[in-house]
Amino acid sequence: ERGGNNSFTHEALTLKYKLDNQFELVFVVGFQKILTLTYVDKLIDDVHKEFRDKYRNEFQQKGTLGLLNGTFDFKDDFMRLLRDAEESSKVRAPTVMKTFEQSLKSQKTVKCMIETRGEKPKEKVKNKKNKGSKKEGTEAVAAPGKASAGDKQPSAAGDREELTKDEILQKNREEFFKRHMKAGEKSSKSPKPDAQKEKGKKPRVWDLGNSNAKVLDYSNSATNGSAETCPVEEFDPDIALGDRNREPGRLYDLEYESDDEAEEEKVIQNPSKPSAKKGGLGGMFGMLKGLVGSKSLTREDMDPVLEKMKDHLIAKNVAAEIAVQLCESVAKKLEGKVMGTFTTVTSTVKQALQEALVQILQPQRRVDVLRDVMDAQRHRRPYVVTFCGVNGVGKSTNLAKISFWLIENGFSVLIAACDTFRAGAVEQLRTHTRRLNALHPPESHGGRTMVQLYEKGYGKDAAGIAMEAISYARNQGFDVVLVDTAGRMQDNAPLMTALAKLIAVNAPDLVLFVGEALVGNEAVDQLVKFNKALADHSMAQTPRLIDGIVLTKFDTIDDKVGAAISMTYITSKPIVFVGTGQTYCDLRSLNAKAVVAALMKA
Amino acid sequence: QLLTGKYRDTQTSITDSSAVYRVSSDKSANVTLIDLPGHESLRLQFLERFKAAARAIVFVVDSVAFQREVKDVAEFLYQVLVDSTVLKNAPALLIACNKQDVTMAKSAKLIQQQLEKELNTLRVTRSAAPTSLDGSATGGPAQLGKKGKDFDFSQLPMKVEFVECSARGSKGEEGDADFEGLEKWLAKIA
Numbered sequence: 001e002r003g004g005n006n007s008f009t010h011e012a013l014t015l016k017y018k019l020d021n022q023f024e025l026v027f028v029v030g031f032q033k034i035l036t037l038t039y040v041d042k043l044i045d046d047v048h049k050e051f052r053d054k055y056r057n058e059f060q061q062k063g064t065l066g067l068l069n070g071t072f073d074f075k076d077d078f079m080r081l082l083r084d085a086e087e088s089s090k091v092r093a094p095t096v097m098k099t100f101e102q103s104l105k106s107q108k109t110v111k112c113m114i115e116t117r118g119e120k121p122k123e124k125v126k127n128k129k130n131k132g133s134k135k136e137g138t139e140a141v142a143a144p145g146k147a148s149a150g151d152k153q154p155s156a157a158g159d160r161e162e163l164t165k166d167e168i169l170q171k172n173r174e175e176f177f178k179r180h181m182k183a184g185e186k187s188s189k190s191p192k193p194d195a196q197k198e199k200g201k202k203p204r205v206w207d208l209g210n211s212n213a214k215v216l217d218y219s220n221s222a223t224n225g226s227a228e229t230c231p232v233e234e235f236d237p238d239i240a241l242g243d244r245n246r247e248p249g250r251l252y253d254l255e256y257e258s259d260d261e262a263e264e265e266k267v268i269q270n271p272s273k274p275s276a277k278k279g280g281l282g283g284m285f286g287m288l289k290g291l292v293g294s295k296s297l298t299r300e301d302m303d304p305v306l307e308k309m310k311d312h313l314i315a316k317n318v319a320a321e322i323a324v325q326l327c328e329s330v331a332k333k334l335e336g337k338v339m340g341t342f343t344t345v346t347s348t349v350k351q352a353l354q355e356a357l358v359q360i361l362q363p364q365r366r367v368d369v370l371r372d373v374m375d376a377q378r379h380r381r382p383y384v385v386t387f388c389g390v391n392g393v394g395k396s397t398n399l400a401k402i403s404f405w406l407i408e409n410g411f412s413v414l415i416a417a418c419d420t421f422r423a424g425a426v427e428q429l430r431t432h433t434r435r436l437n438a439l440h441p442p443e444s445h446g447g448r449t450m451v452q453l454y455e456k457g458y459g460k461d462a463a464g465i466a467m468e469a470i471s472y473a474r475n476q477g478f479d480v481v482l483v484d485t486a487g488r489m490q491d492n493a494p495l496m497t498a499l500a501k502l503i504a505v506n507a508p509d510l511v512l513f514v515g516e517a518l519v520g521n522e523a524v525d526q527l528v529k530f531n532k533a534l535a536d537h538s539m540a541q542t543p544r545l546i547d548g549i550v551l552t553k554f555d556t557i558d559d560k561v562g563a564a565i566s567m568t569y570i571t572s573k574p575i576v577f578v579g580t581g582q583t584y585c586d587l588r589s590l591n592a593k594a595v596v597a598a599l600m601k602a
Numbered sequence: 603q604l605l606t607g608k609y610r611d612t613q614t615s616i617t618d619s620s621a622v623y624r625v626s627s628d629k630s631a632n633v634t635l636i637d638l639p640g641h642e643s644l645r646l647q648f649l650e651r652f653k654a655a656a657r658a659i660v661f662v663v664d665s666v667a668f669q670r671e672v673k674d675v676a677e678f679l680y681q682v683l684v685d686s687t688v689l690k691n692a693p694a695l696l697i698a699c700n701k702q703d704v705t706m707a708k709s710a711k712l713i714q715q716q717l718e719k720e721l722n723t724l725r726v727t728r729s730a731a732p733t734s735l736d737g738s739a740t741g742g743p744a745q746l747g748k749k750g751k752d753f754d755f756s757q758l759p760m761k762v763e764f765v766e767c768s769a770r771g772s773k774g775e776e777g778d779a780d781f782e783g784l785e786k787w788l789a790k791i792a
Contacts, residue, residue: 368677370727 296338297345302331305349316599318562319521322569330356354600360565361592363574367548372509373411373480382414382473384481384506386466387550388499389514390526391487394552394579396425398514399484400432402577404584407440407450411479416469417455418462418502419486426455429484439584452478462486463502470506483508490529499530500537503544512576513546515567516553523566531571546571552579555586559598564590649682658694665699665707668716676720683721695762710764 306327313323330352337348376383385402387395396419403413415433419425433453440450454469466483473481485502488495503511513530515523527546535543549567557563564575580586661682663675679697697717699710708716 368724368727371673371723374723374727 296336297334297348299331299335301345302334302349305346306331309349309353313562313565313599315560316562317520317557317560318599319524319566321521321524322566326353326356326565326569350600354596357565357596357599358592360568361575361590361595367574367576367589369510369576370409373406376509377411377479380474380477382470382478382481383510384470384483384508385510385512386483386485386503386506386508387512387514388485388503388530388546389487390489393487393514393516395419395487395514396428396432396484397582398550398552398577398579398587399482400429400436401579401584401587403432403451403480403482404436404439405587406480407436410445412445412448412477413451414469414473414476414478414481415451415453416466416481416483417453418465418469419484420456420458420460420462420465421486423458425484425486426453426457429453429455436584452476462498463505466502466506490526490533496529496533497537500534503534504538504540507544510576511544511547512550513548513567513571514550514552515563517551517557517561517563518553519563521566523563524570527567527570546573548573548576550577550579551575551590554578554588555580559601561595561598564595565599649685658696660696660698662698662700663713664701665709665713666701666704668699668708668713672716672720676717676724679717680721680724697762697764699764714764 309330310323310327313326314320318326330349333356334348334352373383387399389395399415403415406413415429417426417429430453433451436451437449442449454465454472456465456468462485469483470481472478483502483506485499486495488499490496511534513527515526519526531545534545538544549571551564551567554561568575575590578588578590580588659682661679664671668675697710697713699708699713701707
């Protein structure tokens, strides 16, 4: 469910991965973090495409057995691709794509930029990557568009190098004139901003003098605006024309752009970096065409549905950024997937989102407190639970509920009143203790007082009280120690430090963050800052972070249960308890399916 | 670690953690084997998807790491067993103690005993957990085995067997997988 990112860093290595949803493959590239290799994304896309094309048949026919039995003789291809990528990244001639465009627009003919050999593959691959990021759909469209070219230029990376330069040039010309008529796909514009950023400032080209007004009308076209801010390098367009190393891909992009300019349409541009995000809304028309042929999901299909889902989630009190990330990861997961014949896009997306939500809410690790308490019992040490949270979320109330539950299961509890700040905190806990003891008198538990309060009054150091309480519990043989702390705002640095100290010094078995279900976007901030404070102020190698969440005041929200999602998403820790009222019995555990059902309900 | 389901090949390379793939074996009848990822975040998801269709379940246990992971193993097994769909269909259950070629591997008997003990405690703790939000009890109605008595695998409504096996085989990487027990069991249920 966290599929939104595509890179992962661990020690000195960074891994970037790419999913192929159609065949359920993952392509992973690992490299050293200190080297910022720019060709990594390209490389992974090339590899992906090549691998898929090569072994497509095997996948389709044999399914898994094919995977298991097939020997993938990919090493040679891979080495080749790797070499190409490395080469291309090394050479960075200062020629600008913009130059090309400008000259192109001005001349309205095929022109090539002066480039070194190495540059071309890079640009080409960039474009290919950009197009490749739309998977089948785009290529299906691109293919008809390039039908005249007749070669699989968008597909196999390796094939490019084999076309001779003359052929390339020729094909480019043909394609250009053909495509000049078509409505352009705007998606390919995104490489341009990329290219811009990488080149430095260049002096403006002088051949704009003979350009028509359209070209100089920068204000109209959105892409032109962004691109033309970079001054263009001097170059001679005639020489550029004679340049052999034009790759088809580059021209492909430019033609679309010039088409765009010719029409002077304001299609929504998607200038984001193609490596991170896939898709451009500008290609929508192309996508629709592609849909008729194959039924694989593309970004464009999913976008409107995802928008609606995102708004729905936010309306259900999920934090805004979480909702965005969730939708993003669902999109990534579904992209390129082949749908069944009778499923709509909406239903597929809903299904995927539902699965992702259930996945988030379900605990990754065991959430069995009783089991752990039994373990600690066996080792003759008390099981220490610490409650932390902001003001007024219900720490003390839920602490009492949890101690009731523990007593019901036959464990003796020591409550440590480490809230030395709030007036009446200690008295509150004392009242709870008295009531609990009344409910479970010592006689019925073999003469043991089940609940005891350990307090040292107000104004003292909380960490010290906690430490004393734990050793007292160990001496007296209590099974569980529940430590109640004062509520504090996450921005309050000295208080956060104090809390971190308490946790670091006493090393509790379970650190529970108490959060109320009414909180909205604040939940993200609270949890992040709490965790950060705990991590920063701990001396140990592996700091104790929040281990679980107690979601309180659940009875006050009807079905706007989004806070649960936000909290578990941020911490990836389970929700251990849910508080649903103010009596001792109002303690529940989380039912992931019910919560998700409530969330997805219209 | 634990995969519910099985693959059948003499390859030693295993791709863990993502794919669900179907392998069909052939004994007298045809049986489709489905391998489910064991990664903790994924296992429940896939279990949900396939539990209704399962004729039988093979629960693979790493005999070497068992001692360390006994709680996790038991918990997952508990979840499988307590599931209402599973209880209703009562598919045959085979607990395959894998990696027997490694010297430190525990025997099937030992694993059985340990699991029974763990499941015993789990029964108690799980049923005592706070009830779920909408009132449905978490481990409640499905009480494994008989109350009052210690948990025993024979108390389950389904047939449970323990088998030792080894995917690698004793001859090292290229040796044949030691699947006899598994194959026999498969033939029985097919």
